[in-house]
Amino acid sequence: MREPISPAEVARIRQDFPILHRQVRGKPLVYLDNAATTQKPIQVIDAQARVYKELNANVHRGVHFLSQESTDAYEKSRRKIARHVGVKDDAEVIFTRGTTEAVNLVAASYGRTNVGAGDRVVVTRMEHHSNFVPWQSLALEKGAEFEIWELTPDLTLDLNDLERILKKGRVKLLAFTAMSNVLGLITPVREISALAKQYGATVLVDAAQAMGHLPVSLADWPHVDFVAFSAHKMCGPTGIGVLWGRRTLLEAMPPFQFGGDMILQVGDQKTSWNELPWKFEAGTPNYGDSIAFGFALDYMGQIGMDRIAEYETRLVHGARARLERIPGVKVLAPANPDLHSGALSFTTGHVHPHDLATFLDAEGVAVRAGHHCAQPLMRKLGVIATSRASFSFYNTEEEVDRLAQVVKQAMEYFG
């Protein structure tokens, strides 16, 4: 790894993000809701604008110059993504609207044709609704068992618990997150997927948080079959995401949506499907945003995902230590700090997260309050809601100080 990210470098990086210089309610914006969505550097914003200013034309179908340029740019972004995540076969990279659609694609297309009555579908207790509800729904539809792999008391995952479930047999699919949007827990994807494979399960990883905050290479995940992630969680635009899937599986799966581009020949009674990846990309693609997404990857790639991870971890750990010192504040994160980065959830005694977040908002500090699309987790933790600060590489130590300072003030105000 090169030199760690310094305060001077962060200051330079922040110059690239116009929104970070906003004021909210008369105070400088302290944006700590990155797990919800990340901010975009001007390079990404300009790239998106350039598409519409210079090369906008529908892809794949046209014979004219602009259409060729647009198609090239679109497929180039697919290649960029494949390189970024360590995938050799571009055709395994499917563009979707986001992580949610990617998971739904697998549940509908792979799930419906491979999971039957009496089979088991397994998720963890901490999954985001987008990687929980599709599987619960599939299991209900098919008469399959829906199993929840519980967390340990110190808020991590124990492989022995997974093995106990796998030993019950007929586990067709395991879906789990690489990094929790609530707890910030980083999971051992390699080990988990290897174990699941021993029992013949297909493995899907929700990488929505992980892709934007950790150095991820799918080459390190040989036992994973599907990975889903979103552009907007990694400095890219909203409305575009990726499903990576193993070629052999994708080829066997029926299409998810039907229409233009995913066909080869449309007869009166029967239609043949296009090859990968286009078999799963029906309709005019969101090429404007996928091209802009490529520029987000360039941007983060230049800084280095490993350096980004190292810096963010320092910030999060610092914030955790500061918050834990405030009377009444309880942090909900893995006991082992080596497994923790990104999101920092906490409760504040009798001060409801909504009140805390509103108080912080009045000071320009943006955090999230609620269940964070993880009601099953909240229920198990015995809380109705938490507050959550989540960090990115353009946050600063000063912002960590501000968070701690204002949380303390809020505790006193509502005391």
Next chain:
Amino acid sequence: MMDRNTPAIDALYREVILDHHRHPRNFGALEGADITVEGYNPLCGDRVEIAVKLEGGSLVGCQFKGEGCSICMASASMMTEEVVRRPLEEVKETIEGFRALLKGEECPLAVEGDLESLVGVRNFPVRIKCALLPWSTLNDALKQAQEKKGGSR
């Protein structure tokens, strides 16, 4: 007591709201309740239980329980004080009037006393449903209680 250099926050969290949150009125179980209804706002995590007792066309008892943000709890507390021992028709008018007031619609209701402090919630649209949860739950409770009583006759 505290450093009040945040006028925006004070506009929402008037002292009377904080007081109702810390010392809620009519909090707890209602003996001889006709019905208890739960209201839940899953989006933010407010939960409230409203228990009502009806007699001779009036709301003779109203208590609440629950956990949630200070706006929701204070609103529940103020609501129970406002509606108890009043004829049902008036209670329903008050519920509808308060809802209209918070949503910025035409409101025939003259809001006085502690309830007035909740008017500031209008400027924090995200919190309006926190303030209204107890009231819509009360509305449900009254409907169900009347049906129950009507059916048993």
